Amino acid sequence: MWQALDIETWIAGRRSDLDRVKGPVSEIIGRVREEGDAALIDLTKRFDGIDLEEIAVPDEEREAAYDQVDAQLVASLVEAEERISRFHELQRGRDLWLQEMEPGITLGVKTTPLSRIGAYVPGGRAAYPSTALMCTVPAKVAGVAEICCCTPPPTSPITLVALDIAGVDEIYRVGGAQAIAAMALGTESIPRVEKIVGPGNVYVTAAKMLLRDEAEIDFPAGPSEIAILADGTANPTFVAADVLAQAEHDPNAACVLVTTDAALAEAVGAEVKRMAAGAARRDIVAKALDNSGYIVAGDLDEAVATVDGIAPEHLSIQVADPLAVINHIRSAGSIFVGPYAAVACGDYASGTNHVLPTAGYARLYSGLDVNHFCRRSTVQMITREGLEAIGDVVETIADAEGLHAHAESVRVRRRG
Numbered sequence: 168m169w170q171a172l173d174i175e176t177w178i179a180g181r182r183s184d185l186d187r188v189k190g191p192v193s194e195i196i197g198r199v200r201e202e203g204d205a206a207l208i209d210l211t212k213r214f215d216g217i218d219l220e221e222i223a224v225p226d227e228e229r230e231a232a233y234d235q236v237d238a239q240l241v242a243s244l245v246e247a248e249e250r251i252s253r254f255h256e257l258q259r260g261r262d263l264w265l266q267e268m269e270p271g272i273t274l275g276v277k278t279t280p281l282s283r284i285g286a287y288v289p290g291g292r293a294a295y296p297s298t299a300l301m302c303t304v305p306a307k308v309a310g311v312a313e314i315c316c317c318t319p320p321p322t323s324p325i326t327l328v329a330l331d332i333a334g335v336d337e338i339y340r341v342g343g344a345q346a347i348a349a350m351a352l353g354t355e356s357i358p359r360v361e362k363i364v365g366p367g368n369v370y371v372t373a374a375k376m377l378l379r380d381e382a383e384i385d386f387p388a389g390p391s392e393i394a395i396l397a398d399g400t401a402n403p404t405f406v407a408a409d410v411l412a413q414a415e416h417d418p419n420a421a422c423v424l425v426t427t428d429a430a431l432a433e434a435v436g437a438e439v440k441r442m443a444a445g446a447a448r449r450d451i452v453a454k455a456l457d458n459s460g461y462i463v464a465g466d467l468d469e470a471v472a473t474v475d476g477i478a479p480e481h482l483s484i485q486v487a488d489p490l491a492v493i494n495h496i497r498s499a500g501s502i503f504v505g506p507y508a509a510v511a512c513g514d515y516a517s518g519t520n521h522v523l524p525t526a527g528y529a530r531l532y533s534g535l536d537v538n539h540f541c542r543r544s545t546v547q548m549i550t551r552e553g554l555e556a557i558g559d560v561v562e563t564i565a566d567a568e569g570l571h572a573h574a575e576s577v578r579v580r581r582r583g
């Protein structure tokens with residue numbers, strides 16, 4: 168239940184789950200590598216309890232899915248897709264930019280979308296049409312030619328509709344580590360991809376980590392987390408509501424309140440207890456709350472340092488002067504500022520991406536955006552005048568490195 172936390176122990180606990188499943192996940196990957204589709208069928212029977220007749224979802228099933236989804240939900244998904252597209256369009260750089268650095272030397276960057284990517288949309292405990300949009304819309308905006316998606320069976324019509332709205336090319340009903348292995352290695356039904364993105368449980372996340380040599384991966388995006396940085400001005404009911412919203416995701420989800428005000432920690436605890444008792448997913452919430460609690464910091468600086476140590480997936484800032492704090496935060500996947508910025512807004516519809524690094528990986532990685540789906544090539548155009556300007560420097564350093572052919576490749580041009 169909601170408790171005072173020792174932060175070092177808490178951080179260590181967030182990663183240990185991944186190490187625990189690496190053995191079984193390696194076995195799953197080995198089977199997909201050797202047996203292809205046959206392994207997918209067998210593992211789906213074992214882990215999802217489903218006899219897979221078709222791995223790929225046919226177009227007719229996608230179209231029929233609209234009949235099974237409430238019209239208002241379809242309209243909401245369309246609006247969410249538009250908002251996500253609009254924000255991600257802002258991240259798109261120019262396809263090619265060139266800048267004359269000095270006479271005769273022009274440098275720039277050419278951006279090229281990846282050709283084929285794979286998105287994993289989780290589906291074990293709940294349908295995640297929002298994640299379907301978050302994983303695929305940035306790829307579409309980036310200009311990726313082929314977007315494929317794996318999601319565990321039974322495939323929810325809501326997820327199919329969301330993937331269709333996003334314009335995904337192929338949908339496969341495979342989940343877990345076997346889905347990641349299929350996209351990274353390729354099987355008879357699922358052609359391999361260049362990059363895999365998307366969140367999932369510990370099996371999915373471990374598979375992504377183990378297959379990094381086969382396909383590029385985004386980052387570990389496992390069970391959800393929130394850190395709330397709050398002072399005595401925060402509204403305990405709003406804070407508790409964000410805690411509950413995170414806790415209902417997964418038994419391994421975790422929520423931490425870092426506050427300068429012990430009375431707030433107590434008030435939030437009482438609200439969390441009250442809300443948890445009435446929660447629709449109270450079993451999941453209860454387990455997640457076992458991983459959750461509060462830390463009382465001596466002052467705001469100490470609180471900020473604690474949050475930085477956590478490097479949370481989501482950070483909610485509920486203090487009197489949030490802009491004074493935000494510049495001091497160095498590691499957080501996505502930051503929500505002020506009492507009305509419910510994390511759920513970013514989860515669904517404000518337009519920012521909810522696929523974010525978890526388990527402290529926000530220290531190393533940034534959340535999903537358009538840049539994840541592009542590669543960049545530097546470009547240089549050098550005239551004879553430009554070569555004269557840098558020729559001596561190039562020749563001198565090349566000769567010093569003993570790479571005389573490098574130096575000669577410049578000399579021959581300057582002589583000619």
Ligand code: NAD
Binds near residue numbers: 320342345480
């Ligand atoms: P999931 O799709 O990630 O996993 C379901 C699959 O797990 C199954 O298809 C099965 O193949 C595999 N599996 C289950 N038990 C197994 C076992 N014992 N051994 C091997 N494989 C097994 O769905 P989920 O389990 O509901 O988890 C979704 C996760 O995604 C949650 O933790 C949620 O918090 C997280 N999530 C994160 C974000 C984010 O942006 N970080 C967004 C949405 C969801």
